[in-house]
Amino acid sequence: MSLAPPVTFDAHAPWQLSAEVSLRDEAFGALAYHHGNRRLVFLKSPALVDIVRDLENYHTAADAIGAHVASSQQGAYERALASLARSEIIHGR
Amino acid sequence: MGAEITLRDRFERGLAAPICLTWELTYACNLACTHCLSSSGRRDPNELSTDEATALIDEIAAMKIFYVNIGGGEPMIRRDFFTIVEHAVSRHVGVKFSTNGTRIDAAAARRLASTDYLDIQISIDGADALTSDAVRGAGTYDQARRAMDHLRDANFGPFKISVVMTRHNVGQLDDLAALADAYGAELRLTRLRPSGRGVDVWDALHPTAQQNRDLYRWLLDRPNVLTGDSFFHLSALGEPLEGLNLCGAGRVVCLIDPVGNVYACPFVIHDEFLAGNVRDRGFEAVWTESELFRSLREPGNPGACASCGSYDACRGGCMAAKFFTGLEMTDPDPECVFGHGETALAAKRVEIRPSPSPDHSRRTPVSLSAK
Ligand code: SF4
Ligand code: SF4
Numbered sequence: 001m002s003l004a005p006p007v008t009f010d011a012h013a014p015w016q017l018s019a020e021v022s023l024r025d026e027a028f029g030a031l032a033y034h035h036g037n038r039r040l041v042f043l044k045s046p047a048l049v050d051i052v053r054d055l056e057n058y059h060t061a062a063d064a065i066g067a068h069v070a071s072s073q074q075g076a077y078e079r080a081l082a083s084l085a086r087s088e089i090i091h092g093r
Numbered sequence: 094m095g096a097e098i099t100l101r102d103r104f105e106r107g108l109a110a111p112i113c114l115t116w117e118l119t120y121a122c123n124l125a126c127t128h129c130l131s132s133s134g135r136r137d138p139n140e141l142s143t144d145e146a147t148a149l150i151d152e153i154a155a156m157k158i159f160y161v162n163i164g165g166g167e168p169m170i171r172r173d174f175f176t177i178v179e180h181a182v183s184r185h186v187g188v189k190f191s192t193n194g195t196r197i198d199a200a201a202a203r204r205l206a207s208t209d210y211l212d213i214q215i216s217i218d219g220a221d222a223l224t225s226d227a228v229r230g231a232g233t234y235d236q237a238r239r240a241m242d243h244l245r246d247a248n249f250g251p252f253k254i255s256v257v258m259t260r261h262n263v264g265q266l267d268d269l270a271a272l273a274d275a276y277g278a279e280l281r282l283t284r285l286r287p288s289g290r291g292v293d294v295w296d297a298l299h300p301t302a303q304q305n306r307d308l309y310r311w312l313l314d315r316p317n318v319l320t321g322d323s324f325f326h327l328s329a330l331g332e333p334l335e336g337l338n339l340c341g342a343g344r345v346v347c348l349i350d351p352v353g354n355v356y357a358c359p360f361v362i363h364d365e366f367l368a369g370n371v372r373d374r375g376f377e378a379v380w381t382e383s384e385l386f387r388s389l390r391e392p393g394n395p396g397a398c399a400s401c402g403s404y405d406a407c408r409g410g411c412m413a414a415k416f417f418t419g420l421e422m423t424d425p426d427p428e429c430v431f432g433h434g435e436t437a438l439a440a441k442r443v444e445i446r447p448s449p450s451p452d453h454s455r456r457t458p459v460s461l462s463a464k
Contacts, residue, residue: 022157022159022185023157024109024159026103028100031112031159
């Protein structure tokens with residue numbers, strides 16, 4: 001149960017990795033830990049890790065995704081980012 | 094889900110660094126709980142110095158271990174307790190520490206409340222003094238409640254109330270949840286293991302099969318109750334409980350004890366599960382190179398559980414629970430929900446239980462006034 005308001009993820013808006021989050025690379029992708037809400041989240045593919053790290057360099061999340069994966073995978077990665085937004089691992093900027 | 098299984102398989106092969114690192118600061122304790130997993134009581138003269146402790150934190154930070162679970166003994170007994178905690182937080186390593194609460198007075202509560210990235214677990218073992226004190230000693234329940242009052246008064250925020258599940262408190266689950274609610278605290282329930290002094294009381298205290306089924310259903314309805322993934326052997330009853338549902342020993346979990354020894358998990362303080370010492374070449378070398386950890390990361394042998402339809406949920410249960418009840422690693426968990434553990438135990442009733450290697454229990458009974 002979280003008291004935070006639900007976060008809506010807009011792939012056509014600018015996003016970034018939260019400054020409160022540490023990433024640790026692992027063979028499957030990475031672990032992400034939010035020091036504020038103490039949530040541990042698994043980033044389940046190396047491409048997702050690259051996208052998350054690169055978000056701040058793109059005008060929109062969709063652009064960042066497009067830079068790292070084939071367009072057929074766009075939807076799956078948008079859903080993955082939406083879930084990271086709900087855990088406050090990434091936020092709008 | 095397919096993706097989840099892949100991830101769990103990855104975890105079974107081990108990670109670059111642990112997710113759940115427990116660090117016991119001292120074997121000294123002012124209490125003498127009957128089920129103490131580390132047989133604590135007396136300080137070990139060889140415990141890590143303040144300098145060694147802060148150097149260890151620097152290494153933990155460099156390995157990107159995001160938080161450590163600090164325990165003991167009673168960690169607040171160390172005079173450099175706040176130095177160590179504050180150093181960890183300054184290095185961006187979060188701290189969650191377990192305490193019996195006896196050292197949390199109003200001033201300590203204020204200091205704790207002013208520290209960021211700090212999480213506290215206060216241990217009680219029942220919803221009332223009678224039940225809890227039977228395990229933890231006379232007067233300890235009231236002391237723990239006073240610590241909780243101080244944390245509430247200092248606006249610490251949501252701390253955790255940590256309870257080891259026994260035959261005498263499974264019936265109090267709703268009362269424990271109500272107590273946590275009253276403090277705005279989180280309830281954390283963990284499994285009793287026959288580790289440390291727990292080996293002596295396990296037969297008498299571990300929940301009955303029926304109680305374990307009740308507990309499983311209660312937990313399924315309350316995904317917000319924390320369990321440290323400790324009841325995954327009950328997932329064999331049906332829908333899996335929250336968590337990774339695997340034995341993380343040496344793969345995602347490990348323990349550093351007060352003298353720097355690294356064990357596969359907090360519940361296996363025994364030579365058989367000793368991977369190395371941080372004083373030799375640091376913690377990372379032990380984590381990545383120890384023979385023991387490498388072998389734990391090999392695919393396990395399901396042994397007697399191979400034909401069980403629930404093996405994927407339970408994976409044969411807890412290594413520590415098997416080892417300290419005298420079972421083999423390939424036997425079912427002593428609390429196997431299908432009763433196979435009891436059968437295996439009955440077949441071995443020759444009492445060949447290993448005793449814990451380092452025993453720091455006090456030789457004389459403690460009196461609370463000596464705190
Ligand atoms: S037989 Fe083994 S795998 Fe099956 S439930 Fe019992 S302990 Fe778990
Ligand atoms: S041995 Fe038991 S307590 Fe230790 S990590 Fe494995 S399941 Fe958990």
